[in-house]
Amino acid sequence: MMLRVEKLAAAYGASQALSGVTFQVGAGEVVTLLGRNGMGKTTTIRAIMGLLPSQGGRVTGGAIGFDGTPLPPLPAHRIARLGLGLVPEGRQVFPTLSVEENLIATARPGRWNLEAAYALFPRLRERRRNLGRNLSGGEQQMLAIGRALMTNPRLLILDEATEGLAPLIRAEIWAVLGRLKAEGQSILLIDKNLSAVLKLADRHVIIERGRSVWEGPSAALAAAPEIREQYLHV
Incomplete structure (x- = not known):
């Protein structure tokens, strides 16, 4: 296990x-x-x-x-x-970082990179220069999942x-x-x-x-x- x-x-x-x-x-x-x-x-x-x-x-x-x-x-x-990659309760995205900066902030090498995250959530590509605090709740959750995946857990x-x-x-x-x-x-x-x-x-x-x-x-x-x-x- x-x-x-x-x-x-x-x-x-x-x-x-x-x-x-x-x-x-x-x-x-x-x-x-x-x-x-x-x-x-x-x-x-x-x-x-x-x-x-x-x-x-x-x-x-x-x-x-x-x-x-x-x-x-x-x-x-x-x-x-x-x-271990965590998508925490309340999302907890970095409010003053852009979507792209959030994604790469804790990234580690592996299959999940920016292109893979954007392919999984195309809306994040559209919002990649928006600050985390300016996203909707749904977009923040997508970002939180994408950020966790970018650690390649x-x-x-x-x-x-x-x-x-x-x-x-x-x-x-x-x-x-x-x-x-x-x-x-x-x-x-x-x-x-x-x-x-x-x-x-x-x-x-x-x-x-x-x-x-x-x-x-x-x-x-x-x-x-x-x-x-x-x-x-x-």
């Missing part, structure tokens, strides 16, 4: 946020983290990427490994260099991939993620659009109150209305 998370525990100050998250992501797999708001999904992503300290948090137990390399206590920049992580986007933009993002999956890109994904993730993902992990409580393939989740009602309220 490429990514292994075992009995992960994490806290913000005296508040325990995670107390037993376990899952894996294999090469070429698409895996989702599902659950209601505040259950620990984003904290799990922050722990994987080494971002908890910047949020006043810390890993307090368990293990995270990427191709056998333990991630905590590595700093975030070293974790990224191992081949082995594992692409997206936190709230389509939240708050217009339906047409959401459809475009899902089409792009489908293409990436078909090309063998490993993806770890958080999103509330259950119908879309059921079509895209290989497996799903449900997190409830800081613990992983269910895991299975799309067919199993689609056939379990009681699980969806209990943990996802859908």
